[in-house]
Amino acid sequence: MAAGLAARERGVALVNIAQPFKQSGLLLTCLKEAGVETTADFPGKTLGVWFFGNEYPFYARMAKLGLSTEGGAEGVEVLKQAFNVDPLIQKQAACISTMTYNEYGQC
Numbered sequence: 001m002a003a004g005l006a007a008r009e010r011g012v013a014l015v016n017i018a019q020p021f022k023q024s025g026l027l028l029t030c031l032k033e034a035g036v037e038t039t040a041d042f043p044g045k046t047l048g049v050w051f052f053g054n055e056y057p058f059y060a061r062m063a064k065l066g067l068s069t070e071g072g073a074e075g076v077e078v079l080k081q082a083f084n085v086d087p088l089i090q091k092q093a094a095c096i097s098t099m100t101y102n103e104y105g106q107c
Contacts (some may be wrong), residue, residue: 003053
């Protein structure tokens, strides 16, 4: 849905005829050893983010939390994540983007 809204904003003539989920299945899934239990633990961490429209909800949430996405001790470092769980397995990020119906089960 986020990618569709982004395309629409760019002027693409799209019409949403079905929304199969009541809410987004997009999650941030974190390594337990990374010490992230709540959003208050995000500062200073690297977070894996899918792009191609999925970054918009992430950036909106970080803005609402008052967190910079430019890195540093008071903000978060954004890792442009491929559509897999490798950054979590390889410990490149404390948290990564997952979907409830797919990648979450791979972690």
